[in-house]
Amino acid sequence: MKLLITGGAGFIGSNLVEKLIEKTENEIIIIDNLSGGRKEFIEPFLDKIKFHKVDLLNNADKYFSGVEEVWHLAANPNVKDSSPETFFKDLKITKNVLESCKRNKVKRILFTSSSTVYGESKINTPENCETKPISFYGATKLACESLISTYCSLYKIQGFIFRLANIIGKNSTHGVIYDFVQKLLKNEEELEILGDGTQTKSYLSVEDCINGMLIARDKSENLINIFNLGNKDWINVKEIAEIVVEEMLVGGLIKERPKFKFTGGVEGGRGWKGDVKEMLLDISKLEKLGFRPKYNSKESVRKSVKETIHNKIITV
Numbered sequence: 016m017k018l019l020i021t022g023g024a025g026f027i028g029s030n031l032v033e034k035l036i037e038k039t040e041n042e043i044i045i046i047d048n049l050s051g052g053r054k055e056f057i058e059p060f061l062d063k064i065k066f067h068k069v070d071l072l073n074n075a076d077k078y079f080s081g082v083e084e085v086w087h088l089a090a091n092p093n094v095k096d097s098s099p100e101t102f103f104k105d106l107k108i109t110k111n112v113l114e115s116c117k118r119n120k121v122k123r124i125l126f127t128s129s130s131t132v133y134g135e136s137k138i139n140t141p142e143n144c145e146t147k148p149i150s151f152y153g154a155t156k157l158a159c160e161s162l163i164s165t166y167c168s169l170y171k172i173q174g175f176i177f178r179l180a181n182i183i184g185k186n187s188t189h190g191v192i193y194d195f196v197q198k199l200l201k202n203e204e205e206l207e208i209l210g211d212g213t214q215t216k217s218y219l220s221v222e223d224c225i226n227g228m229l230i231a232r233d234k235s236e237n238l239i240n241i242f243n244l245g246n247k248d249w250i251n252v253k254e255i256a257e258i259v260v261e262e263m264l265v266g267g268l269i270k271e272r273p274k275f276k277f278t279g280g281v282e283g284g285r286g287w288k289g290d291v292k293e294m295l296l297d298i299s300k301l302e303k304l305g306f307r308p309k310y311n312s313k314e315s316v317r318k319s320v321k322e323t324i325h326n327k328i329i330t331v
């Protein structure tokens with residue numbers, strides 16, 4: 016099968032490529048402008064894939080010729096830095112990708128959306144919960160979902176929308192773990208923690224995330240398929256900081272426990288305006304298809320801290 020991955024040199028994308036090339040019959044094309052991704056993440060597979068450094072704000076039609084399946088991951092992945100400008104940019108990228116899918120008769124598109132589409136979600140948020148985003152990031156994902164649903168319906172492209180929790184692991188270059196490791200490498204005496212540290216969310220290892228998406232793809236036959244994808248438990252930011260400190264002490268990267276300095280945050284201890292304070296998705300829809308996360312939130316965090324420390328992607 017000929018597959019195209021937008022954002023394939025990024026964190027989730029590079030892990031996805033590694034998994035998809037296990038099937039030798041897969042022919043993989045990556046499009047990435049390397050704004051967030053890194054060539055080194057896909058370096059080990061370059062002899063088995065085709066990589067094109069292309070900005071999807073421009074027409075990339077020619078790369079979609081003969082493609083059966085598109086994984087659309089390219090986007091600004093930072094909730095904190097999202098803005099009306101990133102909203103329109105990512106919506107345009109998605110429109111361009113969908114137009115290319117339509118013109119080249121692509122059979123299937125899979126899209127990495129986010130739990131942030133729900134906004135102030137309740138505990139165990141199901142897929143049919145109201146969507147009321149409170150960040151430009153969440154609004155962008157919801158708008159992209161609408162566009163995908165429309166193209167899929169009009170042009171009979173099968174669509175998969177994955178509302179992801181916090182995905183962590185090898186090659187991650189953003190998010191709370193990366194942030195803490197980076198800060199401690201710069202200053203081991205004090206760790207600044209955004210908010211009051213009680214922000215509590217579900218974290219899923221990238222390995223489980225990819226397995227979940229593949230289970231959904233292989234077992235669901237509807238035209239448009241929406242799945243939550245996260246862990247069944249959660250962990251707060253202070254506990255994550257403790258794990259980062261423990262692992263960095265064990266690894267000899269810091270010599271003593273740092274002092275935690277909480278910024279206090281905004282609106283009841285959030286890390287930033289638009290940060291959802293608590294997030295736990297109901298994943299029973301995907302569980303019914305056989306999905307079982309291998310690592311819980313705490314195990315995923317510990318594994319990800321070790322990978323972040325050891326894979327030398329930190330830039331101080």
Ligand SMILES: NC(=O)c1ccc[n+]([C@@H]2O[C@H](COP(=O)([O-])OP(=O)(O)OC[C@H]3O[C@@H](n4cnc5c(N)ncnc54)[C@H](O)[C@@H]3O)[C@@H](O)[C@H]2O)c1
Nearest residue numbers: 022025026027048049050051052071089090092127179182
């Ligand atoms: N990591 C998470 O916790 C998480 C959670 C929910 C959703 N997502 C979504 O999953 C996807 C992948 O996220 P990630 O964490 O791997 O981030 P990432 O930044 O590592 O990957 C995104 C990739 O898209 C590329 N890209 C961005 N704009 C582009 C453009 N105009 N043209 C071509 N390439 C472009 C970047 O260079 C990068 O390689 C994103 O859509 C993100 O919003 C991630």
